[in-house]
Amino acid sequence: QVQLVESGGGLVQAGGSLRLSCAASGRTFSNYAMGWFRQAPGKEREFVAAINWSGGRKFYADSVKGRFTISRDNAKNTVYLQMNSLKPEDTAVYYCAAVEARGVGTSKYEYDYWGQGTQVTVSS
Secondary structure, three states: OOEEEEEOOEEEEOOOOEEEEEEEEOOOHHHEEEEEEEEOOOOOOEEEEEEOOOOOOEEEOOOOOOOEEEEEEOOOOEEEEEEOOOOHHHOEEEEEEEEEOOOOOOOHHHOOEEOOOEEEEEEO
16 A cells, blocks of 8 residues: 655746655555646546656656656655646646556556645646
């Protein structure tokens, strides 16, 4: 069992930045691929970014490529999402997810553990 707790959400103006953190506990963090997903009101939960166990492989949704950066610190059991040049359409609840795997996936159905989510609101 892995417990995930997100933090760092908030209200920011368009063009601003936020850094989300996701702290993991319960199992060996470096065994897990990690992902960030988001869900806006009335929409499906969608993939944002993912990183493999070592941090050597990263994937991004086209909508955030070049603006968001995913990273991890296995010594701190934490994964991060640095979000720059934020847009109003980035407004959503952001979720951290984990799956015990050496590869890395971009589908929400591949992930077994989820955090409670953190709200990100970007004003225009």
